[in-house]
Amino acid sequence: xxxxxxxxxxxxxxxxxxxxxxxxxxxxxxxxxxxxxxxxxxxxxxxxxxxx
Amino acid sequence: xxxxxxxxxxxxxxxxxxxxxxxxxxxxxxxxxxxxxxxxxxxxxxxxxxxxxxxxxxxxxxxxxxxxxxxxxxxxxxxxxxxxxxxxxxxxxxxxxxxxxxxxxxxxxxxxxxxxxxxxxxxxxxxxxxxxxxxxxxxxxxxxxxxxxxxxxxxxxxxxxxxxxxxxxxxxxxxxxxxxxxxxxxxxxxxxxxxxxxxxxxxxxxxxxxxxxxxxxxxxxxxxxxxxxxxxxxxxxxxxxxxxxxxxxxxxxxxxxxxxxxxxxxxxxxxxxxxxxxxxxxxxxxxxxxxxxxxxxxxxxxxxxxxxxxxxxxxxxxxxxxxxxxxxxxxxxxxxxxxxxxxxxxxxxxxxxxxxxxxxxxxxxxxxxxxxxxxxxxxxxxxxxxxxxxxxxxxxxxxxxxxxxxxxxxxxxxxxxxxxxxxxxxxxxxxxxxxxxxxxxxxxxxxxxxxxxxxxxxxxxxxxxxxxxxxxxxxxxxxxxxxxxxxxxxxxxxxxxxxxxxxxxxxxxxxxxxxxxxxxxxxxxxxxxxxxxxxxxxxxxxxxxxxxxxxxxxxxxxxxxxxxxxxxxxxxxxxxxxxxxxxxxxxxxxxxxxxxxxxxxxxxxxxxxxxxxxxxxxxxxxxxxxxxxxxxxxxxxxxxxxxxxxxxxxxxxxxxxxxxxxxxxxxxxxxxxxxxxxxxxxxxxxxxxxxxxxxxxxxxxxxxxxxxxxxxxxxxxxxxxxxxxxxxxxxxxxxxxxxxxxxxxxxxxxx
Numbered sequence: 001x002x003x004x005x006x007x008x009x010x011x012x013x014x015x016x017x018x019x020x021x022x023x024x025x026x027x028x029x030x031x032x033x034x035x036x037x038x039x040x041x042x043x044x045x046x047x048x049x050x051x052x
Numbered sequence: 053x054x055x056x057x058x059x060x061x062x063x064x065x066x067x068x069x070x071x072x073x074x075x076x077x078x079x080x081x082x083x084x085x086x087x088x089x090x091x092x093x094x095x096x097x098x099x100x101x102x103x104x105x106x107x108x109x110x111x112x113x114x115x116x117x118x119x120x121x122x123x124x125x126x127x128x129x130x131x132x133x134x135x136x137x138x139x140x141x142x143x144x145x146x147x148x149x150x151x152x153x154x155x156x157x158x159x160x161x162x163x164x165x166x167x168x169x170x171x172x173x174x175x176x177x178x179x180x181x182x183x184x185x186x187x188x189x190x191x192x193x194x195x196x197x198x199x200x201x202x203x204x205x206x207x208x209x210x211x212x213x214x215x216x217x218x219x220x221x222x223x224x225x226x227x228x229x230x231x232x233x234x235x236x237x238x239x240x241x242x243x244x245x246x247x248x249x250x251x252x253x254x255x256x257x258x259x260x261x262x263x264x265x266x267x268x269x270x271x272x273x274x275x276x277x278x279x280x281x282x283x284x285x286x287x288x289x290x291x292x293x294x295x296x297x298x299x300x301x302x303x304x305x306x307x308x309x310x311x312x313x314x315x316x317x318x319x320x321x322x323x324x325x326x327x328x329x330x331x332x333x334x335x336x337x338x339x340x341x342x343x344x345x346x347x348x349x350x351x352x353x354x355x356x357x358x359x360x361x362x363x364x365x366x367x368x369x370x371x372x373x374x375x376x377x378x379x380x381x382x383x384x385x386x387x388x389x390x391x392x393x394x395x396x397x398x399x400x401x402x403x404x405x406x407x408x409x410x411x412x413x414x415x416x417x418x419x420x421x422x423x424x425x426x427x428x429x430x431x432x433x434x435x436x437x438x439x440x441x442x443x444x445x446x447x448x449x450x451x452x453x454x455x456x457x458x459x460x461x462x463x464x465x466x467x468x469x470x471x472x473x474x475x476x477x478x479x480x481x482x483x484x485x486x487x488x489x490x491x492x493x494x495x496x497x498x499x500x501x502x503x504x505x506x507x508x509x510x511x512x513x514x515x516x517x518x519x520x521x522x523x524x525x526x527x528x529x530x531x532x533x534x535x536x537x538x539x540x541x542x543x544x545x546x547x548x549x550x551x552x553x554x555x556x557x558x559x560x561x562x563x564x565x566x567x568x569x570x571x572x573x574x575x576x577x578x579x580x581x582x583x584x585x586x587x588x589x590x591x592x593x594x595x596x597x598x599x600x601x602x603x604x605x606x607x608x609x610x611x612x613x614x615x616x617x618x619x620x621x622x623x624x625x626x627x628x629x630x631x632x633x634x635x636x637x638x639x640x641x642x643x644x645x646x647x648x649x650x651x652x653x654x655x656x657x658x659x660x661x662x663x664x665x666x667x668x669x670x671x672x673x674x675x676x677x678x679x680x681x682x683x684x685x686x687x688x689x690x691x692x693x694x695x696x697x698x699x700x701x702x703x704x705x706x707x708x709x710x711x712x713x714x715x716x717x718x719x720x721x722x723x724x725x726x727x728x729x730x731x732x733x734x735x736x737x738x739x740x741x742x743x744x745x746x747x748x749x750x751x752x753x754x755x756x757x758x759x760x761x762x763x764x765x766x767x768x769x770x771x772x773x774x775x776x777x778x779x780x781x782x783x784x785x786x787x788x789x790x791x792x793x794x795x796x797x798x799x800x801x802x803x
Contacts, residue, residue: 001158001159001162001171002159003156003159006155006156006158006159006802009122009801009802009803010122010155010802012801012803013123013126013801013802013803016803017126017803019126021767022126022129024759024763025129025759025760026129028755028759029147029151029755032151032748032751032755033150033151033152033155036148036151036744036748042687042740043683043684043688043733043736043737043740044688044691045737045740045741045743046736046739046740046743047691
């Protein structure tokens with residue numbers, strides 16, 4: 001299961017548990033998570049982090 | 053079909069391989085990485101399981117994970133919402149691991165394992181239940197699982213029958229018997245998640261004088277064993293401590309400092325929380341019996357390692373028989389997840405259970421080394437040893453035990469679970485009054501208030517201990533028989549507290565606790581023939597069918613796995629003899645400073661601040677293969693060249709020339725000789741990890757105060773009770789919550 005499928009399943013989970021109100025928090029966390037995951041083993045990480 | 057079960061990312065990561073429903077191999081990651089309670093991805097344990105099964109990742113039919121990551125994540129978010137603006141420390145500490153690893157588990161497993169097939173996810177307590185029921189000797193039984201917390205559940209019960217386990221009811225976080233015990237573990241100065249058994253060992257010294265206070269203030273325990281906790285006294289939801297200032301006021305002062313003196317207060321607290329735990333377990337068991345009508349009970353979850361409570365439960369006669377999963381903690385979840393995949397997801401029939409024996413192979417499910425491999429290791433390292441045939445070996449070892457020598461006993465497959473059961477054990481003579489002190493201080497390097505466990509011949513056990521029940525996994529206590537006890541010497545009656553340990557109270561003092569109890573392992577000829585034969589030989593020589601058995605490790609270190617680990621432990625401690633297979637090593641023969649015997653840094657002294665540990669973990673996980681180094685060289689090279697072009701465009705020729713040269717060199721090295729970039733890559737990525745650590749925490753702190761805190765405050769203002777923390781539950785009859793039945797295809801979901 002790739003990362004996109006995992007994210008899709010997470011939204012399915014929020015729908016299943018009727019917890020849409022968690023969505024804004026989760027969206028922000030997922031964006032942060034994606035940043036961390038995509039850069040964690042990348043040599044480009046120092047260049048990207050300096051943008052913050 | 054082969055199924056791989058995995059438990060990881062909480063504590064005690066482990067892997068288990070099941071073939072056609074039979075457990076082929078199981079091991080904890082800590083044994084290979086030598087990092088106690090290692091929670092990292094169990095790459096080594098998985099590699100071992102696949103090796104033992106003679107297969108590769110491509111041959112796996114399924115991979116099963118032991119919990120539902122999304123549901124656990126939901127609990128963590130809602131706990132933050134329930135306490136914000138408190139809890140920033142917990143949030144910032146927990147989130148990076150979630151965002152980097154735990155939420156992406158299927159992708160991570162596929163990547164690390166090279167596995168392309170399906171994954172299934174069992175619930176945490178369902179995994180515990182399956183790990184207890186399917187390998188048990190029972191065709192049908194009730195089960196009870198009690199631990200700290202899984203997704204939301206902290207305890208559950210239900211029924212196992214044929215090829216199904218069905219969870220009926222559960223108790224929900226933050227109300228947790230496991231966390232109550234851990235809170236007292238913390239407060240009495242021991243380490244949470246590993247010091248609980250020390251608290252249990254301390255209990256017999258104390259008086260239960262805090263029991264009333266615990267019931268009045270901390271826990272509302274109902275007749276059916278369900279309970280609620282008063283969260284005013286606990287801080288584990290939002291703080292980085294287990295107990296709150298109110299807890300300190302209730303029990304007269306701050307927690308004991310680790311390594312500080314153990315006082316009467318700690319002894320009494322230990323005894324009191326032990327009494328409350330036993331009462332809760334007994335009430336739960338009565339309720340489960342009443343609800344299910346089953347004859348037998350299976351147990352798992354960390355609280356099921358409380359062998360004093362287990363013995364009370366068995367002795368109560370509520371159930372005719374009880375079977376406890378030997379790896380009752382999270383490691384055992386790997387077994388349960390694989391079992392769920394085999395029986396629930398694939399619908400395979402129940403295992404054959406005609407013999408009355410369990411299907412857990414005595415917990416000997418880990419790696420083994422043949423005699424040839426052991427002697428090859430010893431010869432290769434020029435270590436002096438003798439090889440003895442079985443008959444002579446047993447005779448000599450029994451003789452050495454009789455002489456008071458302490459022996460490292462490394463035989464066959466390593467045990468799965470926290471107990472050493474004669475595969476990776478340190479053994480000694482229990483009759484010697486100085487043996488307990490000697491083994492504690494010179495070999496285990498630990499507090500001396502805990503007694504050792506006895507291994508006793510199964511058929512002799514009733515003559516020495518008040519027991520009629522097998523205890524092959526050391527999960528029950530039993531009292532030493534009256535005729536084996538000795539009267540205290542004049543002057544001993546006046547001894548108080550830990551001094552009482554120095555009193556000889558039986559003919560086997562090294563294994564007799566101050567209340568005459570012993571944590572028993574019964575050894576049968578069928579269960580472990582060699583270990584049985586050794587104790588039999590010791591019995592013939594001495595008339596005593598009992599030996600001391602403690603795990604083959606020193607304090608703070610995992611049990612040894614390999615001959616190298618065993619040799620290192622042997623040389624670091626006061627052990628006299630090491631027996632590995634048929635190879636015997638005497639301490640006096642060993643060279644003074646062989647390179648491989650250099651003691652490594654003591655695992656407990658390695659604990660450092662989170663930052664250094666996190667970066668160290670990241671660097672440890674770096675992929676430094678040629679392919680990756682080439683990618684690194686090209687990426688950084690091209691980027692530096694691009695930066696050089698940009699600088700040149702802005703007229704900054706010197707920096708541009710430097711960046712161009714560096715970029716060119718990196719790119720060229722990446723193409724021609726990527727191996728040369730190894731050190732540069734490590735240094736670069738270490739800098740990247742440091743920067744990432746800092747940036748992610750700054751962002752998370754902002755997120756916590758700008759998003760989580762306002763959302764939590766508004767929701768609570770509008771009446772939302774995220775965690776149902778109402779102590780005493782507004783007159784509810786029970787705190788058990790009925791479990792909803794889910795469809796089978798939910799196993800493919802991470803929720």
